[in-house]
Amino acid sequence: MADKQQPLQARDKLAFLLSLVPWLMDHDGATVSAAAKHFGMTPAQIREAVELIAVSGVPGETDSYQHEDLFDINWDAFEERDEIVITNLVAIDDSPRFSAREAAALIAGLQYLSALPENADRAAITSLMSKLSRGASSTPSQVGVEGAVATGAIDAGAEHRAVAPDPIAPTLALIRASVEHGVQLELDYLNSQGQRERRRVDPLRVESIDADWYLRGWCHLREAVRTFRLDRISNAVITDEPIQHRAGDSDVRLPDVLFEPSPDDLEVTIEVVPSAMPLLADYIPDGATSVEHDGRIRTTVRVSHYHGLKRLIASMPGVATVVAPPSARAAVQSWASSGAARYR
Amino acid sequence: MSPSPSPAAASRVPVEERLFSLVLALLATESGLTKNEILSTVQGYRQRYSSGGDNANLERQFERDKDDIRDLGVPLETLDSPGDAGNNQTMRYRIPRGAYELPQDISFSSDETTLLNLAAMVWREGSLSGESRRALLKLRSLGVVPDEPIIGYAPRLRLRDAAFEPLSSALEKHLIVRFAYLKPGEDAAREREVIPLALVQYQGRWHLSAEEVDGGPGHGPQKTYLLRRIVGPVSTGKAVAPHLGDHAAAALAGLEAVWEDGVAEVQVVRESDAATRLVNRRGTERLESDSVASAGEERLRLHWVDANILADELAGFGPEVLVLSPPWLRGAVIARLERTAADHG
Numbered sequence: 001m002a003d004k005q006q007p008l009q010a011r012d013k014l015a016f017l018l019s020l021v022p023w024l025m026d027h028d029g030a031t032v033s034a035a036a037k038h039f040g041m042t043p044a045q046i047r048e049a050v051e052l053i054a055v056s057g058v059p060g061e062t063d064s065y066q067h068e069d070l071f072d073i074n075w076d077a078f079e080e081r082d083e084i085v086i087t088n089l090v091a092i093d094d095s096p097r098f099s100a101r102e103a104a105a106l107i108a109g110l111q112y113l114s115a116l117p118e119n120a121d122r123a124a125i126t127s128l129m130s131k132l133s134r135g136a137s138s139t140p141s142q143v144g145v146e147g148a149v150a151t152g153a154i155d156a157g158a159e160h161r162a163v164a165p166d167p168i169a170p171t172l173a174l175i176r177a178s179v180e181h182g183v184q185l186e187l188d189y190l191n192s193q194g195q196r197e198r199r200r201v202d203p204l205r206v207e208s209i210d211a212d213w214y215l216r217g218w219c220h221l222r223e224a225v226r227t228f229r230l231d232r233i234s235n236a237v238i239t240d241e242p243i244q245h246r247a248g249d250s251d252v253r254l255p256d257v258l259f260e261p262s263p264d265d266l267e268v269t270i271e272v273v274p275s276a277m278p279l280l281a282d283y284i285p286d287g288a289t290s291v292e293h294d295g296r297i298r299t300t301v302r303v304s305h306y307h308g309l310k311r312l313i314a315s316m317p318g319v320a321t322v323v324a325p326p327s328a329r330a331a332v333q334s335w336a337s338s339g340a341a342r343y344r
Numbered sequence: 345m346s347p348s349p350s351p352a353a354a355s356r357v358p359v360e361e362r363l364f365s366l367v368l369a370l371l372a373t374e375s376g377l378t379k380n381e382i383l384s385t386v387q388g389y390r391q392r393y394s395s396g397g398d399n400a401n402l403e404r405q406f407e408r409d410k411d412d413i414r415d416l417g418v419p420l421e422t423l424d425s426p427g428d429a430g431n432n433q434t435m436r437y438r439i440p441r442g443a444y445e446l447p448q449d450i451s452f453s454s455d456e457t458t459l460l461n462l463a464a465m466v467w468r469e470g471s472l473s474g475e476s477r478r479a480l481l482k483l484r485s486l487g488v489v490p491d492e493p494i495i496g497y498a499p500r501l502r503l504r505d506a507a508f509e510p511l512s513s514a515l516e517k518h519l520i521v522r523f524a525y526l527k528p529g530e531d532a533a534r535e536r537e538v539i540p541l542a543l544v545q546y547q548g549r550w551h552l553s554a555e556e557v558d559g560g561p562g563h564g565p566q567k568t569y570l571l572r573r574i575v576g577p578v579s580t581g582k583a584v585a586p587h588l589g590d591h592a593a594a595a596l597a598g599l600e601a602v603w604e605d606g607v608a609e610v611q612v613v614r615e616s617d618a619a620t621r622l623v624n625r626r627g628t629e630r631l632e633s634d635s636v637a638s639a640g641e642e643r644l645r646l647h648w649v650d651a652n653i654l655a656d657e658l659a660g661f662g663p664e665v666l667v668l669s670p671p672w673l674r675g676a677v678i679a680r681l682e683r684t685a686a687d688h689g
Contacts, residue, residue: 009474010358010359010360010363010412011363011412011415011416011474011478012474012477012478012481013359013360014360014363014364014367014412014413014416015416015478015481015482016481017360017364018364018367018416018418018482018485019481019482019484019485020485022485022486023484023485023486023487026487027487038484038487038489039481039484040480040484052358052360052361052364053364056361056364056365056368056387057365057368058365058368058369058372059369059385059386059387063384063385064385065387090368090372091367091368091369091371091372092368092371093441093445094445094446094448095445095446095482095485095486096416096417096418096444096445096446096482096485097417097419097443097444097445097446097482098417098446098479098482099415099416099417099475099478099479100417100516101415101472101475101516102417102475102476102478102479102482103479104472104475105463105464105467105472105475105476105479106460106463106464106476106479107463108463108466108472108501108545108592109462109463109464109465109466109467109476109499109501110459110460110463112463112466112499112501112545113459113462113463113466113497113499116462116497118455118458118459118462118493119459124455124456125459128452128456128459128460131450131452132460134447134450135446135447135450136417137417137418137419137443137444138417138419139588141512141515141516142515142541142542142543142553142590142591142592143472143512143542143543143544143592144542144543144544144545144592144593144595144596145501145544145545146544146545146546146547146596146599166626167623167624167625167626167628168624175495176494176495179494179495180494190615190617190620194616194617196615203495204495204496205495205496205497205498206495206496206497206498206499207497207498207499207500208498208499208500209500209502210500210501210502210545210548210549211547211548212548230624231620231621231624231625232617232620232621232624233624234620234623234624247496275526275572275575278504278505278572279572281504310662311617311660311661311662312660313684313688314659314660314661314662314680314681314684315656315657315659315660316656317656317659317679317680317681317683317684317687318680318683318684318687321687321688322688329688330688332684332688333684333685333688333689335662335663335684336659336662336681336682336684336685336688337681337685338662338663339659339661339662339663339665339677339681340678340681340682340685341663342663342666343666343674343678
């Protein structure tokens with residue numbers, strides 16, 4: 001997924017300048033566009049940085065920034081051919097270390113991704129994490145994510161326990177193998193109405209939000225791009241049928257957001273305690289009005305079917321209540337009371 | 345193309361140019377520069393420096409810049425002048441090259457670079473997104489080109505809990521924090537004052553591992569708080585001596601031990617949403633039971649870490665799940681279902 005180009009803050013710009021100089025030293029004569037591609041910047045951002053580097057330096061013995069105290073570049077090559085050739089170097093020899101928080105963010109990110117088949121080699125990941133730790137200017141901050149536990153990377157002192165593997169790991173491995181071999185994936189899927197169907201899918205992208213993982217793929221049954229929750233997939237196998245759609249194909253539109261509103265969605269008015277609002281954020285459409293009412297917030301949620309709504313509301317007892325329409329209230333009431341009836 | 349020394353140009357020296365010039369000047373000096381030397385000679389300061397006049401604003405600017413540079417992982421060091429310790433006019437500043445540069449023996453392969461790109465992508469929102477963006481710039485500085493991935497990944501960790509940002513910043517600075525915490529089943533939130541040790545995400549939820557203040561660092565009992573149960577703002581108090589250790593790993597191992605001990609048995613409707621999702625949950629075991637198989641059901645043994653969250657989840661499955669044990673969980677799920685039914689009657 002292409003990241004949106006964001007305006008850089010001064011700290012980002014400084015990190016970029018300190019990173020660009022050593023790269024330019026190793027890539028003498030690199031073009032502006034090559035640098036832009038490598039760093040994920042625009043050519044204008046590269047030019048601006050090079051122009052700043054070219055006039056920067058140290059106060060020097062005279063305290064007055066003499067010519068020999070400044071970086072310099074071959075201006076002709078830069079202005080005429082967009083090539084970056086540094087002709088005088090000052091102060092910087094090598095890439096900077098990571099900060100404690102930067103290293104922590106990458107280490108925690110690696111832990112989180114431990115279910116990915118790319119991460120299967122635990123020894124390699126452990127060595128990568130230790131390199132990040134050693135490459136930080138101080139001890140990485142204490143931020144951790146469960147994945148490391150799920151795959152047994154954490155050594156809890158003398159106590160070595162066999163930990164249960166993450167059940168989505170085999171599915172992730174199958175998805176990757178399907179793309180690697182160019183063949184379709186076949187799986188059982190429980191759709192949002194609760195029906196189980198055998199689907200054939202061309203995998204396009206794997207996405208996740210916290211502990212929930214999703215496959216975006218071209219569904220040959222629906223003949224459209226669909227999102228599949230990994231924990232609703234069972235009996236996945238690789239077929240002999242070649243993949244027909246790939247990410248980037250002109251007829252494949254992969255929306256940036258995971259949950260796309262559909263014109264068939266149902267709108268339901270609910271009341272929810274304020275602290276639970278973040279849990280419902282995915283269901284609240286943009287521009288929905290929220291009104292405070294007796295310490296509760298009255299707002300609108302959008303759902304594809306009451307099948308999902310009744311489960312959502314029943315998992316937030318006393319916290320969220322459906323106000324309207326009456327058919328939605330009845331669906332939740334009937335779901336909860338038939339659940340309670342099992343115990344009588 | 346030498347920089348203009350004229351005062352008119354002063355306001356036009358961009359922030360990044362001043363910070364970059366400061367890093368270059370401090371990297372280039374072996375013996376260090378005094379504050380006065382920095383303010384009077386370094387690009388971006390010198391244009392605003394008044395010799396013999398009042399430079400209080402400029403000094404404050406320098407203090408903020410030092411913090412910014414250190415936040416980026418640049419080791420800005422101070423050296424006391426011999427025989428004049430603690431005097432901040434004679435104190436010298438420098439950036440030792442060895443502590444600034446990535447050690448020579450650290451390099452990353454294409455595979456590793458690919459993984460690190462993914463790891464950084466995880467933090468697309470929230471306070472760590474800037475950190476991972478800057479970490480990637482430094483990684484790219486090494487010139488390694490990542491492998492073309494076989495399939496695209498778009499992983500994401502969410503930081504929706506308002507408490508995450510203030511807690512993570514307090515954790516960094518070793519500050520005591522205060523917040524109101526609402527335990528399930530209690531009517532009102534209670535004020536807590538703790539020393540943060542680690543922030544960990546376990547089963548999709550952020551937890552704070554912290555130490556009670558009473559015992560002092562390294563002595564108080566350690567507790568785990570669920571961030572979503574923190575009510576209202578987090579305030580910070582005084583700094584404490586850092587209590588070193590791999591607290592994140594310890595907190596995760598602690599939660600994992602709780603998870604392992606927490607066991608529940610349920611009966612589910614075969615091929616229902618409940619059956620599919622609970623079977624796909626880590627640690628779930630299918631139990632042999634011929635008596636329920638004929639009724640189109642199956643029995644599962646689940647692990648859990650938080651009783652209230654488990655009861656909420658199971659209640660959501662309505663009639664697809666029947667809790668068998670433990671008895672209190674049965675009672676908690678029945679109460680939830682009855683409450684929802686009554687609220688919608």
